[in-house]
Amino acid sequence: QVQLVESGGGLVQPGGSLKLSCAASGNIYSIWAWGWYRQAPGRQRELVAHIDNGELTTYSGSVKGRFTISKDNAKNTVFLQMNSLKPEDTAVYYCNAESVVTEPHVEADYWGQGTQVTVAS
Secondary structure, three states, X not given: OEEEXXXXXXXXXXXXXEEEEXXXXXXXXXXXXXXXXXXXXXXXXXEEEEEEOOOOEEEOOOOEOOEEEEEEHHHOEEEXXXXXXXXXXXXXXXXXXXXXXXXXXXXXXXXXXXXXXXXOO
């Protein structure tokens, strides 16, 4: 079992910055990859950024160059640094941890509770 707690959301003006955090507890050694997703009202949940155990990062085209995903392994925490924020970035942001246990083989995704990010003048 993995538990994720997100923080850092809030209200920010267009062009501003915000940093989200997601702290994991429980069987943290099973985590091999992390992701940030977001869901805006009336829209599907979408992938924002992803980082695997080899520290390979992936970003959606709409945030590439503005957002950065990183992690602190010692603190079992993943971050999403968001710069040059736009109103279209307004959404609930969810942290995701991908877990794999090899014996017995079990795969599972764990999700944070979500944190609201609002970008408005």
